[in-house]
Amino acid sequence: MSGHGDPIPMTSHASGPLTGTAQVPGDKSISHRSLLLGAMAVGETQISGLLEGEDVLATAAAMRAFGADVERLGDGAWRVHGFGVGGFAEPEDVIDCGNAGTGVRLIMGCMATSPITATFTGDASLRSRPMGRVTDPLALFGAQSFGRTGGRLPMTVVGARNPVPVRYRTPMASAQVKSAVLLAGLNAPGETVVIEAEATRDHTERMLAGFGAALSVEDTDEGRVITLTGQPELKPQTIAVPRDPSSAAFPVCAALIVPGSDVLVPNIGLNPTRAGLFATLIEMGADLTYENMREEGGEPVADLRARFSPDMKGIRVPEDRAASMIDEYPVLSVVAAFATGKTEMVGVKELRVKESDRIDAMARGLEANGITVEEGEDYMTVHGMGPDGVPGGGTAAARLDHRIAMSFMVLGFGAQNPVSIDDGEPIATSFPIFEPLMAGLGAQISRTGD
């Protein structure tokens, strides 16, 4: 899984109106968690709508290596026969999580309170990312870890033989860190408490409760306090994974910047901890509406309708919204180029430790396409050039980062000149049908040699 194939250079071109319906894949965060919680339940969990991207397939393979029976029944339909909380078997080989930060960090949490040893690796992007943010709290449970300098993969985690429960305040806004601690707490006796200053995506909490764990969430002066009672018996579930708002962002943003477009993106999960981009776009003046609002599986869901929006204005994105749109800043910075005025993105230093340094990756790539960007450690400002003023014509480095690759493809649909990326291969980690789906709406993407 960590073997990266030959690079796939891609170019996107000014496109006619984008029209039609975009059925984006299942939510990546919920897909990972469905497999993990399914493996830790006793009995058979049924999943439909699972994202079959490389990140999630790596997590499925990992759960098999730890002893779960994981089977693909058909398109997005999977069955997981779990071994129960604490039932982890020691894997025979290294666990390769590919490009997936969520995969590796949550799996480390799951196994850290079982008396087994596992070694983790991933692709060059994942091997460059910090794991200390997860292994530090896991050490409080009694787990040990041995990695490369700077807490990088490959890394071996020795699970705690006699885990103790933990009270932990997350030092950064990270759902992965919060989730790793909660998942480790499952096999510790007593109550594990996680406190987060800002709310991050809450899928782990919702799904743990759905699987029958005793969990409470309280908003206090200290922040969001999540209390989990350890050693529950998790009960298998039937899960319908909602479609991913982070993937919906690409056809939505493309429609906003391509003249004449009118695109429907149905069945998108609009959990408030994930929907910050859409609120931001509406504040900028985007013609974006929620249709058919409803509740499914305890989560708000709507069909998104996005139309060409020539009158968007740059705004200062509120800092307290960052966690709810952290994966969407790259594509927002593309839309910002087509607005008038400045779009200021502040309090976003977490972008520096994603699949790539996303501030640097976007700033360099936008500059190569004639757009002015200012950046600092924790901010990025894009100077808008108006709906028909974006030059394009440059090449951006995708840096093994799916969201950087897709963002620059969107840029090219609306720019005056084609926009290229050196490698579109990472797109398959989260959105394997990106090219045919965008082509179906009328977007022009070519691969070198086409």
Ligand code: S3P
């Ligand atoms: C995720 C949490 C976020 C996000 C990632 C998915 C999750 O990462 O960027 O794509 O599923 O928990 P952080 O926890 O690093 O913010």
